[in-house]
Amino acid sequence: MVSFTPKTSVPFFAEIEMERFTGLDYYRVDELYTDEERLVRNTVRDFVDAEVLPIIEAHHRQGTFPLALIPRLGELGVLGANLQGYGCPGITEVAYGLIMQELERGDSGLRSFASVQGALVMFPIRAFGTEAQKIGWLPRLARGEKVGCFGLTEPDYGSDPGGMVTKAVRRGDHYILNGSKLWITNGTISDVAVVWARTDEGIRGFLVEKGMPGFTAREIEGKFSLRASVTSELIFQDCRIPRENLLPGTAQGLKAAFACLNQARYGIAWGAVGAAMTCYDVALKYAKTRVQFGRPIAGFQLVQQKLVYMLTEITKAQLLCLRLGQLKQAEHVHHTQVSLAKMNNVDKAREIARLAREILGAAGIVDEYPVIRHMLNLETLYTYEGTHDIHTLVLGQDITDLSAFA
Amino acid sequence: MRIVVCLKQIIDPELPATQFRIDAESKRQQSDNHPLVISPYDENALELALKLKEQTGGHVTLLSVGQPSAVSALRKGLAMGADEAALITDPAIEGSDAFGVATALARGIEKLGHADLVLCGCESGDWADRIVGPILAETLHIPCVTFIARLEKHNGGFLAHRVVEDGYELWEVVPPVLLTILSDETNTPRYPKVKDIMAASRKSIPTWSGADLDLDASRIGKAAVRAEVQELTVPTQESRCQLLEGEPEEQVAMLVARLRERKVI
Numbered sequence: 001m002v003s004f005t006p007k008t009s010v011p012f013f014a015e016i017e018m019e020r021f022t023g024l025d026y027y028r029v030d031e032l033y034t035d036e037e038r039l040v041r042n043t044v045r046d047f048v049d050a051e052v053l054p055i056i057e058a059h060h061r062q063g064t065f066p067l068a069l070i071p072r073l074g075e076l077g078v079l080g081a082n083l084q085g086y087g088c089p090g091i092t093e094v095a096y097g098l099i100m101q102e103l104e105r106g107d108s109g110l111r112s113f114a115s116v117q118g119a120l121v122m123f124p125i126r127a128f129g130t131e132a133q134k135i136g137w138l139p140r141l142a143r144g145e146k147v148g149c150f151g152l153t154e155p156d157y158g159s160d161p162g163g164m165v166t167k168a169v170r171r172g173d174h175y176i177l178n179g180s181k182l183w184i185t186n187g188t189i190s191d192v193a194v195v196w197a198r199t200d201e202g203i204r205g206f207l208v209e210k211g212m213p214g215f216t217a218r219e220i221e222g223k224f225s226l227r228a229s230v231t232s233e234l235i236f237q238d239c240r241i242p243r244e245n246l247l248p249g250t251a252q253g254l255k256a257a258f259a260c261l262n263q264a265r266y267g268i269a270w271g272a273v274g275a276a277m278t279c280y281d282v283a284l285k286y287a288k289t290r291v292q293f294g295r296p297i298a299g300f301q302l303v304q305q306k307l308v309y310m311l312t313e314i315t316k317a318q319l320l321c322l323r324l325g326q327l328k329q330a331e332h333v334h335h336t337q338v339s340l341a342k343m344n345n346v347d348k349a350r351e352i353a354r355l356a357r358e359i360l361g362a363a364g365i366v367d368e369y370p371v372i373r374h375m376l377n378l379e380t381l382y383t384y385e386g387t388h389d390i391h392t393l394v395l396g397q398d399i400t401d402l403s404a405f406a
Numbered sequence: 407m408r409i410v411v412c413l414k415q416i417i418d419p420e421l422p423a424t425q426f427r428i429d430a431e432s433k434r435q436q437s438d439n440h441p442l443v444i445s446p447y448d449e450n451a452l453e454l455a456l457k458l459k460e461q462t463g464g465h466v467t468l469l470s471v472g473q474p475s476a477v478s479a480l481r482k483g484l485a486m487g488a489d490e491a492a493l494i495t496d497p498a499i500e501g502s503d504a505f506g507v508a509t510a511l512a513r514g515i516e517k518l519g520h521a522d523l524v525l526c527g528c529e530s531g532d533w534a535d536r537i538v539g540p541i542l543a544e545t546l547h548i549p550c551v552t553f554i555a556r557l558e559k560h561n562g563g564f565l566a567h568r569v570v571e572d573g574y575e576l577w578e579v580v581p582p583v584l585l586t587i588l589s590d591e592t593n594t595p596r597y598p599k600v601k602d603i604m605a606a607s608r609k610s611i612p613t614w615s616g617a618d619l620d621l622d623a624s625r626i627g628k629a630a631v632r633a634e635v636q637e638l639t640v641p642t643q644e645s646r647c648q649l650l651e652g653e654p655e656e657q658v659a660m661l662v663a664r665l666r667e668r669k670v671i
Contacts, residue, residue: 020420022441035478036607039485042441043597077600089601099600288424 020049021105024277026315032322033094040081040091041098045105047076052106057367059228063221065109066228067189074144078103079114080122087139088122094325097270101321104271105278108377109229111271116185117141119263121148124194124205128249128256133207137192151181151195151208151234152257158183159390161196162254166236168197168206175199175206175246177214177239183384187232188217194247195234196257205250205257206241214239225380227373262335265385266328269341272349272381273317275374279349279356280310282371286360297359306355313348320344336398343391350378407464407581409455410521411488412511412542414445415472415479419531426640432501433635435532444479447527449595451587454557455525456487456596462559465489467518471499471510477611484606485598491609492518496616501628508541509626513619515546522581528553528588536586543584551577555590 023030023045030038051072059066073079080088082096096118104111122141125133140146157163166179177197187193193208193215208215220231250256284307287298297303324341327333353375357364364371382388397403418441427436444452455466468483468491470476480491494510502510515521524546526539536552543550555574556567563580569588579585587593598606616626624630650657650664665671 022418022421025439028439034607035481036603039478039482039598039603039607040600042482043600043603047597075599076597081600089604091600091604095600285422 021278021281024281024314026311027319029318029322037092037095037098040095041102044078044099044102048102048106052110056107056228060373061367063223063227065113065230069110070144070147073114074142079144080118080142083122083126086126086134087142093328094322097267097321097325100267100270101274105274107228107373108271108275108381109226112185112226112229115264115267116150117148119267120150120260121192121194123263124247124260127259128205128247130248146191147186147189148192148194149184149186149190150260151184151193153181153183155180155182159387161257164196164198164203166197168199168204170200173243175241175243177206177208177236177241179236181234184232184234186230187234188219189230193234203253205247207245207247208239208241212239212241225376261385262338265338265342266324268381268385269324269338269345270321272345273314273321275378276314276317276349276352279353279371279374280314282369283307283310283356283359303359306359310352310355313352317345317348336395339386339391339394342386343388346378346381347388350382353378407462407522408520409458409464409466409523409525410515410518411452411455411466411468412526413448413452413468413470413479413483414530415442415470415476416445416530416532418443419446428638428640433638442475442478444482445527445531447529447588450589450593451525451527452483452486452488453593453595454587458557467491469511469514470494471507480611481606482598484609485603486596491611493611493613494619495613498616498623498627501631502626503631503633504535504537504541505632506626506630508538508545510619510621511542512545513621514614517614517619524584526584526586528586539584539586548582548584550584551579552586554585554587556592
């Protein structure tokens with residue numbers, strides 16, 4: 001007989017996974033949501049549990065996006081859900097945030113898809129497009145029949161998009177577009193790209209459609225983060241875009257692009273809470289069942305300290321999101337307030353994912369548990385849609401009136 | 407055709423067992439701010455009703471007896487596609503047993519006018535009494551068939567697939583009739599759509615008290631309970647490990663014998 005110590009056996013993942021996520025609400029924030037907001041949240045929560053969690057690890061492992069979920073998201077009505085009209089339900093900003101939270105609890109790839117589609121494609125068409133562009137694209141994007149992407153970042157211009165080199169030159173009824181865009185979510189699966197380019201009149205937004213001559217997209221391989229998401233490079237070589245594909249409302253230039261990013265960052269602030277919640281949930285359940293030195297590791301002070309820190313930061317982030325949502329609903333939100341929430345919540349979620357990984361010990365590095373996946377995904381969140389550092393400087397400038405950018 | 411679906415709001419039955427606490431006084435599960443959901447089989451009954459409405463037309467009304475919080479369960483039902491809903495709520499009804507609840511539901515259905523089909527879940531996800539449906543049918547003086555998985559239109563009535571141990575019984579039923587529904591691949595509850603959730607939140611849901619329904623006070627509430635819960639405890643689960651000694655061959659023989667004993671193989 002070799003040694004046999006049944007008490008210290010690691011619980012099967014199935015045992016933990018069997019217990020459905022039933023929410024994390026230490027401060028009874030749920031009571032501050034409306035019935036409608038709770039029902040939207042619960043619906044997306046159920047959807048993620050039933051349709052996303054069973055398949056997402058395989059997609060993450062294979063580096064593929066679960067394309068079959070796109071029409072399902074459209075059917076639920078969560079794409080561009082906070083927009084009004086043109087097939088969009090016009091739900092409250094808090095309900096929209098809760099949708100983002102739950103999608104990210106599934107996977108950041110899914111939330112990123114919905115963020116890009118709603119905040120970076122449908123929002124600019126709704127805010128800056130012509131009536132024909134709105135009628136032509138918004139209902140189909142809302143139903144998930146068409147997919148969109150957003151091209152702002154370039155290989156040499158990330159945090160400093162004002163330096164972009166992509167150019168659109170007017171030729172009669174067309175613009176000729178040259179340049180490239182990098183790190184574009186949904187790029188190769190998109191039917192339409194909202195592309196920002198320098199023109200004689202300043203930076204403008206264009207709708208570049210799949211199949212337009214001179215437009216190609218290439219998928220970026222070798223990612224260790226957001227693996228269940230499509231990330232691409234867009235290339236424009238003398239790409240001819242009809243004049244009517246210009247978004248006329250983007251005359252304010254980069255400011256219009258930043259307005260889109262502000263919408264997306266709002267969703268990311270909520271999404272980070274979803275990732276953090278699931279990491280905490282898994283870590284707590286694991287710590288209560290994992291026995292070392294004859295007792296559950298949750299009984300050790302160092303583990304409790306980690307769990308309490310996680311709970312505290314999640315609770316704070318939940319309240320931050322709710323208030324931000326209320327301000328956005330009342331149209332009283334300042335972009336620096338969105339920066340603060342994105343910066344804080346992603347930073348804390350990233351820390352929480354790492355602490356959860358630590359609590360899970362060796363089990364934390366395998367995809368049997370969702371923790372390592374979220375931990376890796378959060379590296380992307382930390383960087384995209386304004387890096388952590390840039391948001392810090394945006395806030396620094398706001399409170400000191402002194403720019404530390406350059 | 408008017409279909410009435412009876413919905414019960416319960417504490418989420420999928421909560422981890424570790425969060426299950428019993429209130430010693432009331433001998434009920436403590437609510438502890440846990441999430442509340444529609445009892446699972448009731449949701450199957452609603453899905454069956456909605457499918458029927460899509461296929462043959464009709465009007466789906468939801469009826470619930472419960473706390474004021476049960477409005478959110480009814481809202482979800484409306485968002486899934488029901489046409490209207492009403493809540494029967496009154497402190498005097500609280501603590502009722504299956505008879506009390508069935509009495510209140512029957513009065514509610516009478517107030518609605520009539521029902522061709524009354525659908526209930528085959529059992530609730532908390533107490534699993536399985537008798538509210540049959541008592542309600544008895545009170546309404548209509549027939550009742552239990553444990554129905556599917557329903558098809560048939561000869562001016564319906565063919566009801568009743569689940570029994572080794573297959574289905576097919577029952578020809580003619581409205582008015584009450585059916586209790588269990589889960590089946592054909593009645594997996596749909597997700598409400600965001601726009602329907604918004605529309606549902608604008609609908610008004612009437613609430614009826616015992617007085618609104620002329621309920622006989624002697625038939626409802628704690629005083630009318632016919633079977634009293636003496637004790638309620640959370641079962642403890644224990645696992646033990648037995649080591650089989652001896653040479654490998656003996657160990658295998660013992661293991662096989664034990665597994666046969668326990669009918670595992």
